Amino acid sequence: MSDIVTFGETMLRLSPPGNERLESATELEVRVGGAESNVAIAASRLGATAAWLSKVPESPLGRRVVSELRSYGIEADVVWSRHGRQGTYYLENAGEPRGSNVVYDRENSAVSTAKAQEFDIERIQNARVFFTTGITPALSTTLRETTANMLKAARQGGTTTAFDFNYRRKLWSPEEARETLTQLFPGIDVLVIAARDARTVLGIEGDPRQLAHRLGSQFDFTTVVVTRGSEGAVGWHDSVVHEQGAYETDTVSPVGTGDAFTGAFLARRLDGDDVPTALEYAAAMAALKRTIPGDAALVTRDELEAVVAEDGQQISR
Amino acid sequence: MSDIVTFGETMLRLSPPGNERLESATELEVRVGGAESNVAIAASRLGATAAWLSKVPESPLGRRVVSELRSYGIEADVVWSRHGRQGTYYLENAGEPRGSNVVYDRENSAVSTAKAQEFDIERIQNARVFFTTGITPALSTTLRETTANMLKAARQGGTTTAFDFNYRRKLWSPEEARETLTQLFPGIDVLVIAARDARTVLGIEGDPRQLAHRLGSQFDFTTVVVTRGSEGAVGWHDSVVHEQGAYETDTVSPVGTGDAFTGAFLARRLDGDDVPTALEYAAAMAALKRTIPGDAALVTRDELEAVVAEDGQQISR
Amino acid sequence: MSDIVTFGETMLRLSPPGNERLESATELEVRVGGAESNVAIAASRLGATAAWLSKVPESPLGRRVVSELRSYGIEADVVWSRHGRQGTYYLENAGEPRGSNVVYDRENSAVSTAKAQEFDIERIQNARVFFTTGITPALSTTLRETTANMLKAARQGGTTTAFDFNYRRKLWSPEEARETLTQLFPGIDVLVIAARDARTVLGIEGDPRQLAHRLGSQFDFTTVVVTRGSEGAVGWHDSVVHEQGAYETDTVSPVGTGDAFTGAFLARRLDGDDVPTALEYAAAMAALKRTIPGDAALVTRDELEAVVAEDGQQISR
Amino acid sequence: MSDIVTFGETMLRLSPPGNERLESATELEVRVGGAESNVAIAASRLGATAAWLSKVPESPLGRRVVSELRSYGIEADVVWSRHGRQGTYYLENAGEPRGSNVVYDRENSAVSTAKAQEFDIERIQNARVFFTTGITPALSTTLRETTANMLKAARQGGTTTAFDFNYRRKLWSPEEARETLTQLFPGIDVLVIAARDARTVLGIEGDPRQLAHRLGSQFDFTTVVVTRGSEGAVGWHDSVVHEQGAYETDTVSPVGTGDAFTGAFLARRLDGDDVPTALEYAAAMAALKRTIPGDAALVTRDELEAVVAEDGQQISR
Amino acid sequence: MSDIVTFGETMLRLSPPGNERLESATELEVRVGGAESNVAIAASRLGATAAWLSKVPESPLGRRVVSELRSYGIEADVVWSRHGRQGTYYLENAGEPRGSNVVYDRENSAVSTAKAQEFDIERIQNARVFFTTGITPALSTTLRETTANMLKAARQGGTTTAFDFNYRRKLWSPEEARETLTQLFPGIDVLVIAARDARTVLGIEGDPRQLAHRLGSQFDFTTVVVTRGSEGAVGWHDSVVHEQGAYETDTVSPVGTGDAFTGAFLARRLDGDDVPTALEYAAAMAALKRTIPGDAALVTRDELEAVVAEDGQQISR
Amino acid sequence: MSDIVTFGETMLRLSPPGNERLESATELEVRVGGAESNVAIAASRLGATAAWLSKVPESPLGRRVVSELRSYGIEADVVWSRHGRQGTYYLENAGEPRGSNVVYDRENSAVSTAKAQEFDIERIQNARVFFTTGITPALSTTLRETTANMLKAARQGGTTTAFDFNYRRKLWSPEEARETLTQLFPGIDVLVIAARDARTVLGIEGDPRQLAHRLGSQFDFTTVVVTRGSEGAVGWHDSVVHEQGAYETDTVSPVGTGDAFTGAFLARRLDGDDVPTALEYAAAMAALKRTIPGDAALVTRDELEAVVAEDGQQISR
Numbered sequence A, B, C, D, E, F: 001m002s003d004i005v006t007f008g009e010t011m012l013r014l015s016p017p018g019n020e021r022l023e024s025a026t027e028l029e030v031r032v033g034g035a036e037s038n039v040a041i042a043a044s045r046l047g048a049t050a051a052w053l054s055k056v057p058e059s060p061l062g063r064r065v066v067s068e069l070r071s072y073g074i075e076a077d078v079v080w081s082r083h084g085r086q087g088t089y090y091l092e093n094a095g096e097p098r099g100s101n102v103v104y105d106r107e108n109s110a111v112s113t114a115k116a117q118e119f120d121i122e123r124i125q126n127a128r129v130f131f132t133t134g135i136t137p138a139l140s141t142t143l144r145e146t147t148a149n150m151l152k153a154a155r156q157g158g159t160t161t162a163f164d165f166n167y168r169r170k171l172w173s174p175e176e177a178r179e180t181l182t183q184l185f186p187g188i189d190v191l192v193i194a195a196r197d198a199r200t201v202l203g204i205e206g207d208p209r210q211l212a213h214r215l216g217s218q219f220d221f222t223t224v225v226v227t228r229g230s231e232g233a234v235g236w237h238d239s240v241v242h243e244q245g246a247y248e249t250d251t252v253s254p255v256g257t258g259d260a261f262t263g264a265f266l267a268r269r270l271d272g273d274d275v276p277t278a279l280e281y282a283a284a285m286a287a288l289k290r291t292i293p294g295d296a297a298l299v300t301r302d303e304l305e306a307v308v309a310e311d312g313q314q315i316s317r
Ligand SMILES: [Ca+2]
Pocket: A015, A093, A252, A253, A293, A294
């Protein structure tokens, strides 16, 4: 039995070293990444047992993805498929004004054909939390249905459902996203959403405190976390709003920051933290993640405690 | 005006360093490769002006492919497409008994939607040779029609047509290949085919000399070259069969050997060589190619002459 | 419940790229390796569920070892220790006459203090096979006792015990090894031993068939496998001796060949193969392993079947 | 017919990874760079057809230079020479207070013997702009004459002449530079010059606006651009002075910034922009170039437009 | 005869590229580092002849250490040992809030058994300065005695003794350090100590000026330098206190900064500089070192002079 | 006082990884190599104290060369020059039929201006052996005189003179070489020469035994060694001819094989070996060198003894 079960696509992530351009690269670093497995990894680093459900091609590329996720100590409970591709994405890291850029190459991936009945639904129903994101239903019509079915099953099994809104403009339009995702809201207990998405996709107005409050009241969530990047986050729970600032950090890799935040928040909540404490650990986790190349938040609990305790700055030797 | 115009798909080629497995690779070397552009490169190294026609996505990956091909001095005359993927393939180099392995990830590529009318057909009609391979019509129904139309246009323009049979079992069945490709045969002047394909796809029997003779007589080609890997090749022309042995070589990368052979054969024929002389240079080119990483035969004419003159073995200093 | 549970040390393996010398290396490739986990990995590749028990330091280096083993899909069930080092070894790959060389740096490792009672002995008793090697008791006096206790527990639980003799002259003298290891023999069902070790450590004489027969009769094993490197292996079982030749192979990395052989032999025996069939798959696994960098036999069942079916030699595309 | 034809030396550029010192480097990254080809590349990225004329050794090093330039889509129209070296430079990237350092190894290069009559002068006369820099005449007495002859031919052909002053103290003294370059001024339409060079080499005084004005009036240029590094640039045209600020940028590689600026300025002027608009795009191009390793400004028009439109900062996904 | 003779351990230093984590690294960069040899290198760069005494294992790892130190032009006068390990350390470079981290793996190193009589003590007695640090006696009881004996011998030979306090909390407790090191103080002429160590280990109070004054008066040193990281340093000599600020620097590698400072201070004092001048050069050396990967301060005298003369900021070409 | 003092040029050696072509390389491995320093290194590995005299530019490239040579434990006693380049060479490693290729870029190097009086001639006169090669006088007229003067000084000081003929066709014609080098012969005691050079440059005829005999008699050498690559060598001494076969070897890098042979031969002769014994060790050294990347024979005496004792083939662990 896992504390957290996640469902979604994990892609092969191919990036040129340093700030090289894809157009002229002669080598690519290979890693893997996906919002749901990133969350599972972050939660697992803080002591939760975490699993990731997905459908991957029976190929060296599919095995590559599963192998790396297993190395992080999470359980990869996958359906091996003879059809469908391994989704990939190309990441170009760059400073401003160029900015990092993602090139998706994920159409027709194996996971886009995944149906709820292909999975052992009891795994979800026996977990304490089931987690997925707004990326999953953006991938295919089949996955919209699968996501809805899994959330329904979780609710039936008494499992808390958590959801990161995660709007991706390269996958669908704001209108499609709003229509699809708000239909899933009734089945969701904990919503994480960027302030920007709340405004531009859902059309809600106000400062982050107001956004959290309005979302929580309007859609009957138990908990809403509104994230604001380098300006911190706001948590709404039991009709109370809590603010959390962001820790300063020397960013090496911004990809996966939000997932580290969410994974830590969920793991700490499972451990019994109240919302403001969980938000503080989540913010520290996010700051540490940004110092680490790749999507995964390879942080230790000691490191996390040290940041929260404001213990820093020297070479430790 | 180019001496040789080729048409086909060039893929991004991703391979782990050395003999690493894809399943555990943390870095991939990036190159590009495709039978038709490989042939254009080889011909160009021997002094022919060569062009490659294709359709590639308007993306960093499409630009990567075009950029590398341009670096080899061939003209990349491409239709930039907002739709369709950049085809990729993953290559694992390995010795026996594992053997090298190719994982294709090339479905729904931009080129699979290419129609003859998207290209400047006069480029083909003004060339001395038009070249494509059996891979191109294997990629999509659209491309079957496009290939036929281009061969037809070439014939109309008085351009010699050359074709490498190149059966790929990961793309289609022998039956599909036979049916499609034999329909193209009437439009082809020069056929290059592996003895193995002649037997298992076309169902022709006999030793290589007989295969060449039977193909030449049956389908009315002007020239037939039957290749036999490390056992050399056989050329049929004007009803005469010529045998050519293979040069010994320290193989670093076998991919692209046949394309180097064909590119050199065509370039030397354009230069006025008779068939046996062109076969000798083609065999030398193939041997040199195998000492070079990647698909492209980055050979100089001096090196080629030295091999044919059997001048070898010392460090040149 | 695992099919196979193994116990032993897995080291961090540091090797210069290519054939560089350690003395002048500026980069080291990092992998992990240990006879027992190598065997677990090989067995797991053929479908067995496999676990590895050990004691590792609570440090980035200990986590590095566990992380890579997990990536191979085996269960790493370790005692995390605040004391003791992570054992390391440096491997210099070289051709003849230099030859590859291993520099051990494994003294005072965490595992050398491991006692049987620190582990969940039921894991061993619920497995179908328990496996360790002659390296484990060579590491410390504590481990001699631990090895004996684990073999005893396995026997009590009805678990088949398998043991690779694996004499390492950099760890102890032939006399010490003989005395210690023959005391363990009564608790062992399946012995794997190199012909060379049988002769120079145990002082048994004869050709490999005789060695297998004499070992089997003298010490009451159920199965004895005598390995002979590039000359194949001999299996003794039910008083019958079976010979198995070695497959030809392009060696990239010889380290771990014997472990691949043993892991495959055990997995196939668990699957119901008779001894000669299991030996054939073991020999094929060993040949494939040698084409793969690192200690781990990252082979698929399809690849293994292809070798046994003598299907080879072409680029698969 | 090219929009822009440039003439000058492009060197092999060898630099240790990261901030390593040449003194202890064990690997060097290989790129190519030269002011004139850098300008051609930048112009080409914005849609201009661009060519680079030079003389390079018939050797793998000469081919290396031509190959990379071709990959950027510019035409490399070179005289292949059996005499003379391939110029190289070693670049050590470093932060302050060490600072980056260039070690030139470019004496007796093939290009230093290049005479105007070796080139197809009609290429220059059919172009819209001919461009070279103050580095070219600094390389040899022969090149001083060649530069003068080419500028003269361009003027005769009605081609606009553009010139970057580019004083290099490792190549010649301020006195030599002043004497040589001011003799070329009458043949130049568009001058680009660093404020520092205007002051220390030409001895002109005043703020950048005054420098631009004085240069323009005194030497009868049609356009003068005075560059000021991180403080922007000033353009003088039709007796009017325009100021342009610099965009903030996360610098990865400063080499080639000025060339990116100049190439963009010329390309936008060719496209019909007035001077202040061309300066704005030039400044944006310069900022983007600094985020890219190497000399070449591998920027897309979309990226450039996004910077000018102040669209920034997020990971694009 | 050397100007400076140092004694201590130099470790193999293994670090993942960039900001990778050890836990997931697949490659490690290999360098060597140790406080005493770092000081010898820094002094040598400024023209002093410098030697390093130590005891290293007769193994590829021991040779690796000696080889790199020799490459820096210092004399490595070592006792080759058949017993004892080569000490290693793993360095993870990271920004805040993670921070860089050192994992020591240096127990039972060959040097920990080194006795004074194994060395040619006349080398120390003929030198102008003998230098070691508080790390050396922290490594073993034997080394405590050896350190004391060497300091005694130096004093007897009229050699100036210099000592960097260098408290390492991963090696011993503050109490042990204080007791051991204050016993060595009577034999020391020049003490370098971090303000933090003076406070937390020695229990001295006050601002840096007071710390320097109190240490100098209390223990009868001729010179005391109190270092304050990015806030500079304070020197006490002849009862006068001198303050020196730190130069701004783009830090690439902080390890070895203090050693660069101390080596430069000693070399400049040997060259006749007074204390404030030597401190200025020491501060400049420290700033330059931080721009250089690895422990060694590979700085030239020209570069050092340029920093002191505030000559900076441009690419030098 | 050194056992062996050598004089000559050591170049920076730049080579693409693996079998990449220079024409398309994006990285180069940096090493250093030169016949005379290669010989010094090989001799030093066998216990001789060895020095290398040369003139190198005061630049990061000159320091790079000296630094690496120092790392091998030889004394680099160089004149630092403000004029002249650092000689470089580019090495492309390739198998047959391509073959490895060297591109020299060594004209106008600092060493080409070296005069005997710039060096401390007593160093040569106090050595037991002075060694240089036919490459040195091929580099400049100045060096022809310098070589003659150094040989003369050595003879006057009673130092044995050893000389490797080393004809390089990329540096001079056979006629020039013959004329210049035979004039040096009267000052040479020990000559090493390839059979091929004896025939094609000196015009001597016969089998290797005859070549050695004729050279020894005709020019009054005390010892002549005629090398024959993979067919071994022949030594002539005291009018007796000794034959030595070559050891089989897995070649990784052939460059420097002859230098390893010569360095070992000289070192063993200095140690008292008779000619046939020294030839045997020289042949073993040459075989070991070929397993090691780079020019330097980084071999240990233990490894050499093991080869001579025919102890081989297993992984040593
Ligand atoms: Ca990254």
